[in-house]
Amino acid sequence: MADRPFAYSIHPDDTIASVSDAWLEFADENRAPELTRDHVVGRSLWSFVAGSETRTLYEALFHRVRTRAESFDLPFRCDSPDRYRFMRLVLKPGPGGSVDCEGILVRDQARPFYSILDRAFPRSTARLPMCSLCKRLYALESQWLELEVAIERMDLFDTASLPELEYTVCDDCRSSVRRTSGSGAAA
Numbered sequence: 001m002a003d004r005p006f007a008y009s010i011h012p013d014d015t016i017a018s019v020s021d022a023w024l025e026f027a028d029e030n031r032a033p034e035l036t037r038d039h040v041v042g043r044s045l046w047s048f049v050a051g052s053e054t055r056t057l058y059e060a061l062f063h064r065v066r067t068r069a070e071s072f073d074l075p076f077r078c079d080s081p082d083r084y085r086f087m088r089l090v091l092k093p094g095p096g097g098s099v100d101c102e103g104i105l106v107r108d109q110a111r112p113f114y115s116i117l118d119r120a121f122p123r124s125t126a127r128l129p130m131c132s133l134c135k136r137l138y139a140l141e142s143q144w145l146e147l148e149v150a151i152e153r154m155d156l157f158d159t160a161s162l163p164e165l166e167y168t169v170c171d172d173c174r175s176s177v178r179r180t181s182g183s184g185a186a187a
Helices: 021-029 052-068 147-153 171-181
Strands: 006-010 016-019 072-077 083-093 099-110 123-131 162-168
Touching (some): 052 072, 052 083, 052 099
Antiparallel strands (some): 006 016, 072 083
16 A cells, blocks of 8 residues: 555535545456546445445544534554554545545554455355454344454355345444444444
């Protein structure tokens, strides 16, 4: 990943106003080369956000940044099939109700390749909840587990097709955002 933060700006109506060159490089590194500047600028941010709970969380955070006119720092993970990526998303109020977003890599480390995070791997019709922020999976035991543990317990190593990941926000991350935001903003 590029050493510099990736950045994008959101208009007051939540359409994407601009993306930085580092953002484009990051999209390419994450096997999303279709996310070109021409394809994303002018489109609703929400057409690129998976999961209704994830969307609700970000809508609440954007509202908070706009109404309080103060920045918000959100820790999250943006893992790839063979990398752990611990990141921060800094949301800053921009002119006229826009929001400036900056993704900052905190720590990056190699890990074994996990096909469940490979967008190209065949998928079944089954759905498997994954937290958009911490990347834990909601496993059979009705608990949120780290990816490696969940894959082992659910026997997902030797399967021809994997379940489709369904992005959501786990209870721990939702509570953490509420505490950090100082309000029910991410309810």
